Amino acid sequence: MSHTRTLDECIKEAEEKKIALGHFNVSNLEMMWAIGRVAKELGVPVVIGVSEGERNFVGTKQTRAMVDSIKEELDHPIFLNADHTYTVEGVKEAIDAGYDSVIFDGTKLSTEENLKKTREVVMYVRSRSAHTLVEAELGNIGHGSVVRDSIPEEAAHNESMYTKPDFAKMFVDETGVDLVAPAVGNIHGMVKSGNPHIKTDLIEQIREFAGVPLVLHGGSGITDEDFIKGIEAGISTIHINTELRLAWRQGLVQGLSQNPDEIAPYKYVTDAIEAFSDLIERRIKLFARI
Ligand SMILES: [Zn+2]
Numbered sequence: 001m002s003h004t005r006t007l008d009e010c011i012k013e014a015e016e017k018k019i020a021l022g023h024f025n026v027s028n029l030e031m032m033w034a035i036g037r038v039a040k041e042l043g044v045p046v047v048i049g050v051s052e053g054e055r056n057f058v059g060t061k062q063t064r065a066m067v068d069s070i071k072e073e074l075d076h077p078i079f080l081n082a083d084h085t086y087t088v089e090g091v092k093e094a095i096d097a098g099y100d101s102v103i104f105d106g107t108k109l110s111t112e113e114n115l116k117k118t119r120e121v122v123m124y125v126r127s128r129s130a131h132t133l134v135e136a137e138l139g140n141i142g143h144g145s146v147v148r149d150s151i152p153e154e155a156a157h158n159e160s161m162y163t164k165p166d167f168a169k170m171f172v173d174e175t176g177v178d179l180v181a182p183a184v185g186n187i188h189g190m191v192k193s194g195n196p197h198i199k200t201d202l203i204e205q206i207r208e209f210a211g212v213p214l215v216l217h218g219g220s221g222i223t224d225e226d227f228i229k230g231i232e233a234g235i236s237t238i239h240i241n242t243e244l245r246l247a248w249r250q251g252l253v254q255g256l257s258q259n260p261d262e263i264a265p266y267k268y269v270t271d272a273i274e275a276f277s278d279l280i281e282r283r284i285k286l287f288a289r290i
Contacts, residue, residue, distance in 0.1 A: 139183025207234030251275030
């Protein structure tokens with residue numbers, strides 16, 4: 001049965017096929033259903049992500065239970081990732097709840113402290129599960145899935161600030177992480193004047209040096225052309241959040257304004273679900289090249 005495949009296997013398969021898995025963030029059950037249904041219809045595995053803020057809102061365990069239930073009902077490989085987790089305690093909570101992967105984000109720490117804590121995270125995960133993956137984010141690409149007026153000052157916005165291939169290799173060797181999210185021109189959030197291009201030759205080098213699959217964060221605002229080039233260069237998972245939040249909000253506003261007398265939440269929310277689902281479909285088709 002398809003849903004018995006592990007995330008690790010699905011990522012390997014994506015790399016071989018030169019496609020990428022979509023990683024989509026959620027804040028509620030409707031979004032989980034939408035992602036599951038579209039992925040099932042298109043026949044590709046998918047990753048649902050929840051950041052610490054999203055987890056606090058939906059519930060860490062409750063998100064796991066809902067994704068499990070949807071995965072079982074659809075009989076489809078749907079994985080759950082604990083997106084950007086800033087503390088070891090936060091990682092433990094997600095792992096204990098049975099998440100398929102976790103991102104320990106130590107980009108605000110010194111390299112020494114980041115290595116130490118990431119090692120601690122990897123040891124904990126290995127002691128708990130053979131198939132749970134640990135991802136490290138290398139390089140600052142700004143924080144928050146928001147619409148921005150300009151590229152954030154602290155984010156890597158020129159080549160000297162991008163992730164260095166030898167640093168990625170050192171980090172993987174020292175910690176044993178399974179996945180790396182590099183800074184290659186990508187930025188969290190959408191920049192109003194347009195997001196920068198991603199550097200594909202650097203992606204190729206980092207993939208080679210790091211020796212583990214790569215995850216592209218900050219997918220919102222990147223052009224279709226850049227996505228394809230990035231996938232060909234070695235990206236096998238792509239994160240989308242900001243543009244999904246935008247689609248949801250716009251759909252909700254439309255649903256409310258067109259049905260001013262409607263009070264049933266499951267009725268006035270349908271436009272939001274539709275806008276969200278349409279975007280998921282476009283992104284999965286692009287990333288899976290179908
Ligand atoms: Zn991210």
